[in-house]
Amino acid sequence: MLLITLDLLGIFAFALTGALVALRKDLDVFGLLVLAGATGLGGGFVRDVLIGATPPAALADWRYLLVPVVTGLAVALWHPVFTRMERVIGVLDAFGLALFCVTGTVKALAYGLGPLPAAMLGMVTAVGGGIVRDLLAGRVPVVLQKDLYAIPAFVGAMIVVGAYELRDLGWDLPNPAVAGVAMTVCLGWRLLAMRRGWSAPRPGGSSSSV
Template sequence: MSTLLLVFDLIGTFVFALSGATLAVRQRLDLFGVLVLSCAAAVSGGIVRDVLIGAHPPAALADWRYLVTAMLAGLATFRWHGAIERLRNPVQLFDAAGLALFAVLGTGKALAFGLSPFAATLLGMTTGIGGGIARDVLVARVPVVLQAELYAVAALAGGGVVALAAVLQLPQQPAMVVGALACFGLRWMALRHGWRLPVARARE
């Protein structure tokens, strides 16, 4: 189980790093900037989660594989960004995949540290959205999570599946798969069909 979680965690790190690196290339940052943005997008949410649950030092800093994975994604994007850009909406696709993986893994780790299902779901959401917020702030862009799209809501849905499975004492591995698919599907459908949360109308 621990090996499987590590594999999925590294996959999530890689795809989130791809989203950060792709945005950096679009912003015409140099190689160092691409690596910084890829690492920020990949590990910021996990570091916040680990600090809040008392997992010291954070996994992203204690295990060299996380930062190396993020930097490899950044180097690959810097070298072959043309091929990545030819994918349909690459930043959004990678971001949705990273969001789904991090949301369910963050919820699972919070549950393992004894948090309640509700608190674990919130921390799963934090794990999922933290990297994207850090990535957007570094390039002076309003974070996607604050732009009324179904971003944090999708992370809550994915984490909620894992937390509900824990309450019902169902196996965690299938719950994580279902939760990740639910999160990714909701986020991707929101992007494809323009699903958004209500926005307050400015007074004229």
């Protein structure tokens, strides 16, 4: 119950950001629904296709499809309300990031992946939806350009992987505690990065765009 509710809340948050990007790009209602769905479910789809867990969970449970559809329709109908809530949506999005990096890593470990690939897939689960959203909207994915966004997700995923490895050494850490710590680190870091305007360094920083 709790897990599914959290999951649906994360999908809702991501679907909101997808729908808002669609509004800004002046897409039609169908484009808005596609962007809501792709952002909400895209990361999990990519993870499930890569680990061979097909059909993806989101296609086996209609609630996972319903959330982005309802979210998208709500944004289409009352978009002035949602565009004013940008700050709240940023916080929800950070929550989705923190949740999905943990659940994505757990699922990848359950499918037998090693620690580094599992952490990478956890991060892909968290940031993949946003990348698909931006590709469909015709812009270079925001996560590749600025914002400290993917690194907190990767660190959250690494905490889950680390605890999993410790288990082999006899340290049996309780799952909820590990998940809680990993989510808190990712969420707290991301919220701080949003508030302080932190961004990842750019190696070619001074060069002008091409």
